[in-house]
Amino acid sequence: MSYIEFPRFAIHLNLDKKVIEAILNFYKGNDNLNTHYEDITNHGLHLIIKPPFYINDLNNVEKLISIFLNLKNEIDIPNTINFKEFSYEVKTFNNIIILELIKNNAFDFFSNQVVRRLDEFRKVLNPYDYQKDISRFDKLTENQILNYQIWGYPYLFEETSHYVSILTSPDTDKKNLEFLTAKIKKILHDFNYINLSKLSICKQSNEIEPFYELASIDL
Secondary structure, eight states: OOOSOSOEEEEEEEOOHHHHHHHHHHHHTOGGGHHHHHHHHHHOOEEEEEEEEEBSOGGGHHHHHHHHHTHHHHSOOOTTOOTTSBOEEEEEETTEEEEEEOOOHHHHHHHHHHHHHGGGGBOOOOHHHHHHHHTTSOSOOHHHHHHHHHHSOSSOGGGOOOEEEEEEOSSOOHHHHHHHHHHHHHHTTTOSSBOOOEEEEEEEOSTTSOOEEEEEEEO
């Protein structure tokens, strides 16, 4: 991928530490999955609420963080959401194993508000940069192109489900993917719910550096 510039910022909802530990232990027990262990220790496991974006002015970083820290007063968070007990399913998507949140309209409303409230800080690209940046994505539908033009990312709102990527299969062997999926389901058997109650604003300073947390709030 070729990004326009750095730094980039993103909003993450962090995964339950106990679930992360269980998955890391699974990776430790499988030598061919060492790279996944390293990826998670470097990048963490999280759900992306506001996808990575370029900021309109680096002088606005402090204001961005300030509004983020005041987010509970900036948006309406439905009291029907229990962030500490979120239902999920283990699924496969292409050759990726994911934890997908069970559809929840109140959570969709919450995440959409976060995207909209902080979008004032996103840099709007000029036509040249727009063409370069949008080329990072596969062929897009008309609605996805519209999302990108308005919000800077094509897979938002009704175009996406909420999930955490936990493993990309090292090969395209369907049986091996089914085996790994079954193993992950087994180690997560006792986790009827996951805790997603910490929201973080993160920054990536260059292409090889992972996103790191600038500030966080408990939900």
